[in-house]
Amino acid sequence: xxxxxxxxxxxxxxxxxxxxxxxxxxxxxxxxxxxxxxxxxxxxxxxxxxxxxxxxxxxxxxxxxxxxxxxxxxxxxxxxxxxxxxxxxxxxxxxxxxxxxxxxxxxxxxxxxxxxxxxxxxxxxxxxxxxxxxxxxxxxxxxxxxxxxxxxxxxxxxxxxxxxxxxxxxxxxxxxxxxxxxxxxxxxxxxxxxxxxxxxxxxxxxxxxxxxxxxxxx
Amino acid sequence: xxxxxxxxxxxxxxxxxxxxxxxxxxxxxxxxxxxxxxxxxxxxxxxxxxxxxxxxxxxxxxxxxxxxxxxxxxxxxxxxxxxxxxxxxxxxxxxxxxxxxxxxxxxxxxxxxxxxxxxxxxxxxxxxxxxxxxxxxxxxxxxxxxxxxxxxxxxxxxxxxxxxxxxxxxxxxxxxxxxxxxxxxxxxxxxxxxxxxxxxxxxxxxxxxxxxxxxxxxxxxxxxxxxxxxxxxxxxxxxxx
Ligand SMILES: Nc1ncnc2c1ncn2[C@@H]1O[C@H](COP(=O)(O)OP(=O)(O)OP(=O)(O)O)[C@@H](O)[C@H]1O
Ligand SMILES: [Mg+2]
Numbered sequence: 001x002x003x004x005x006x007x008x009x010x011x012x013x014x015x016x017x018x019x020x021x022x023x024x025x026x027x028x029x030x031x032x033x034x035x036x037x038x039x040x041x042x043x044x045x046x047x048x049x050x051x052x053x054x055x056x057x058x059x060x061x062x063x064x065x066x067x068x069x070x071x072x073x074x075x076x077x078x079x080x081x082x083x084x085x086x087x088x089x090x091x092x093x094x095x096x097x098x099x100x101x102x103x104x105x106x107x108x109x110x111x112x113x114x115x116x117x118x119x120x121x122x123x124x125x126x127x128x129x130x131x132x133x134x135x136x137x138x139x140x141x142x143x144x145x146x147x148x149x150x151x152x153x154x155x156x157x158x159x160x161x162x163x164x165x166x167x168x169x170x171x172x173x174x175x176x177x178x179x180x181x182x183x184x185x186x187x188x189x190x191x192x193x194x195x196x197x198x199x200x201x202x203x204x205x206x207x208x209x210x211x212x213x214x215x216x217x218x
Numbered sequence: 219x220x221x222x223x224x225x226x227x228x229x230x231x232x233x234x235x236x237x238x239x240x241x242x243x244x245x246x247x248x249x250x251x252x253x254x255x256x257x258x259x260x261x262x263x264x265x266x267x268x269x270x271x272x273x274x275x276x277x278x279x280x281x282x283x284x285x286x287x288x289x290x291x292x293x294x295x296x297x298x299x300x301x302x303x304x305x306x307x308x309x310x311x312x313x314x315x316x317x318x319x320x321x322x323x324x325x326x327x328x329x330x331x332x333x334x335x336x337x338x339x340x341x342x343x344x345x346x347x348x349x350x351x352x353x354x355x356x357x358x359x360x361x362x363x364x365x366x367x368x369x370x371x372x373x374x375x376x377x378x379x380x381x382x383x384x385x386x387x388x389x390x391x392x393x394x395x396x397x398x399x400x401x402x403x404x405x406x407x408x409x410x411x412x413x414x415x416x417x418x419x420x421x422x423x424x425x426x427x428x429x430x431x432x433x434x435x436x437x438x439x440x441x442x443x444x445x446x447x448x449x450x451x452x453x454x455x456x457x458x459x
Pocket of ligand 2: 260
């Protein structure tokens with residue numbers, strides 16, 4: 001069988017649909033993941049014993065289990081346990097939220113704690129309450145340090161969406177699989193799918209480089 | 219009641235007793251110079267005043283407010299006690315002007331314009347009129363420390379706490395910081411200064427306190443102590459600074 005990339009042209013519309021689903025899951029999942037990650041990360045860094053422990057357990061549960069198991073749990077086990085029915089798309093987004101959230105929490109915690117203690121003391125010493133010190137002084141500095149590892153996590157999460165093929169979400173990998181099943185053009189199809197992923201991750205990388213350059217690194 | 223009162227104030231870090239039942243009163247207008255060997259508790263004593271360290275026993279009252287009186291009271295104390303650190307600790311993402319304006323704006327609640335105007339006046343005062351738009355990384359150590367002094371003054375404190383403000387500076391930069399401090403002392407600012415600069419103590423100090431093992435060993439007039447040390451350890455210490 002010879003390789004003929006031109007057959008891909010017929011499948012471009014389907015690949016675009018798949019890519020859009022991938023982007024949709026990634027963007028919503030990461031928005032939620034950022035919210036949870038910031039919250040859990042700050043709980044780890046500044047919370048009392050209880051808050052710290054809760055966040056620690058969440059992070060370790062997620063980091064210690066594969067994302068495929070997490071999404072299987074959300075999709076198949078949660079309905080049994082809590083009689084919450086959840087569609088594949090929601091399960092996929094939720095899986096990215098909880099999964100990325102845990103990794104982002106560690107990034108947030110690390111970045112905040114990496115800022116010199118002297119700056120917190122200087123902020124407290126002029127009479128600012130602790131939360132304002134975090135908001136005006138430490139937060140902006142920590143945020144700059146978070147950008148590279150966050151970018152990394154964004155790319156990992158985008159690629160993780162391909163694993164949701166296991167619950168039948170129509171994202172890019174699943175679409176590739178479906179096209180493959182119909183015509184058996186493995187080389188062409190998987191090359192095209194890979195290129196779609198590269199375009200998405202490449203765009204993210206470039207966007208992050210620009211943000212990084214704009215920020216004065218301190 | 220005195221302006222600052224240590225009442226059998228103790229501070230330990232775990233099993234390590236750093237301040238041992240310190241009794242000390244300081245009045246407004248005094249310029250207290252604090253010296254002593256490394257680890258004797260000078261920084262800790264200073265940091266207990268504005269609650270950067272929490273005292274473990276006794277009491278410590280600043281202008282009628284106890285450091286043990288809760289968060290709100292502690293913030294009031296911090297507005298009354300400005301602090302200058304050995305390592306400057308300027309906020310690196312802010313210009314000199316923004317560093318100084320932060321306190322007036324976010325602590326004292328001034329408008330942005332009023333805060334920046336006040337900040338500029340203070341930069342003028344410490345001799346950095348033209349450095350307002352520079353970031354800390356673009357300033358020399360001496361300039362950074364003068365910005366840090368301006369930042370502390372901007373909150374209009376009643377007392378200024380200095381923890382070895384010139385120790386991180388090259389000799390030729392020390393004097394520009396000392397000059398600002400001398401000027402402040404002459405204007406009547408209440409100051410507590412941890413320093414090895416005995417010249418400063420002699421020129422404007424009203425009291426010299428020598429700390430040893432978490433206790434006040436000597437508390438007297440600076441000129442008297444420096445010229446005629448009361449004991450051998452003190453004499454030995456002074457010969458090394
Ligand atoms: N956060 C802390 N945790 C544990 N021990 C501490 C802490 N801060 C200070 N100490 C200890 O308390 C003692 C007194 O420290 P302090 O910084 O007050 O001394 P100092 O007189 O300022 O010394 P130096 O001249 O070196 O600055 C030292 O033995 C120090 O190791
Ligand atoms: Mg010290």
